[in-house]
Amino acid sequence: MPKPKTLDPSQSTRAMYGAELRYQRERAGMSQEELGAAMFVSGSFVGQLESGARRMRLEYAKAVDEILGTDGFFVRNLEAARASPYSAHFADVVDMEGMAETIKDWAPTLVPGLLQTAAYTRALVEAYDPFLPEEDVEARVQARLARAHIFNGPNPPQYWAVLDETIVRRSVGGPAAMAEQLHHIAAMARRKKVIVQMLPLSEGANAGLSGMFKMMTFADAPAVVYVQGTETGRLMDEPAVVTRSTLTYDLLGGAALSPAASLDLIEQAAKEYEDAHRARSEDRDLA
Structure with a gap:
């Protein structure tokens, strides 16, 4: 660890x-x-x-x-x-993100938490728990955004994410929120804070269909793998698990678009969402 x-x-x-x-x-x-x-x-x-x-x-x-x-x-x-703004199964993961040398996220359904914007996170929180009071929604949003401080420290981790194209095509929070979210990812990539690859839907079956996982490596400790389900999660450092997860991530990266082509896809999708938001606004003005 x-x-x-x-x-x-x-x-x-x-x-x-x-x-x-x-x-x-x-x-x-x-x-x-x-x-x-x-x-x-x-x-x-x-x-x-x-x-x-x-x-x-x-x-x-x-x-x-x-x-x-x-x-x-x-x-x-x-x-x-044990006090933490994060759920019991995730609090240790957040601490480890702050100590990791490298972080690799495979995200088959949602933008990884470290890359999320406030509007995107808020839409997810409200969809998951529609009866949650507004102050609790805001607390969860701020707790998730706080994790991204690791990119601004003196020794930020080398962060690499492979995202399924489904993430870009699913409108979480509406066109304006999606445009903002995709521009944020693109800006992080252009500032060389992160590397992002998109796995196109045309790839069909892929090595990561079993679900999301996060891999973290450290200067003086074994690598760990985190997998998550509904209201649960598990950290593992067994060599066999790390080896298999490394192979899975390599397979996903090999099947994904290059970082440059991925950035083009993300920015094109952001423009499409901006156009959709603009069209909606014009329709409301005419109504």
């Missing part, structure tokens, strides 16, 4: 929780490896808990309290340590 990072305890309750774990471990005179052995996890896993890269689970909090003699501190404060 990703190499542990040092967080400022003042940044969040989660960072403070990790800092307290490190303090109590060192006070007990234990190394990360020694505490990990007592918890039946690896030393690097303990480092990830201390850095906030991994969220504490109840069984680990109980073990830490018992091993370090912390009088139930870690169990009592578990809720604060």
Whole structure:
């Protein structure tokens, strides 16, 4: 998993929780490896808990309290340590995106979250949960947009996405929202923030029809693969899974259009959506 990072305890309750774990471990005179052995996890896993890269689970909090003699501190404060605007199955993925050297997304149905605009995200959220109060909709939109800050840091990841052409043809949020979304992807590509390839519908059967997945690599840790379903998701670092996912991604990239041709397709589709939006506006004006 990703190499542990040092967080400022003042940044969040989660960072403070990790800092307290490190303090109590060192006070007990234990190394990360020694505490990990007592918890039946690896030393690097303990480092990830201390850095906030991994969220504490109840069984680990109980073990830490018992091993370090912390009088139930870690169990009592578990809720604060797990605080995240993201769902439980996805919070670790967001943390790993911030530490990854490379990120590769295969997206068969929707624009990947890291590339979404506010209007596109809002349309998805409202379609998925039409009874959600507006303030909760906005909170989810902002949480998703916040993930894109990784592109603006001093060491942004090398990001590569293969998108099925279905994504371009499905009008999420209407023509204006789609034009904005596609222009955003094109702008990211032209600024060399990302590489995007389009897999044309004419390809028919392809290696990625089983569903979306995300691959991430790190400087000093094994690669991971994330797969997602409805209200669930799974992170895997088993070598066989990573090897198969790498082959699948290579097959998809080989079948997709070149980045330059993909950019042409995206920008042409954006123009078509702009024309459709303009025609709708003119029809309303005439009505």
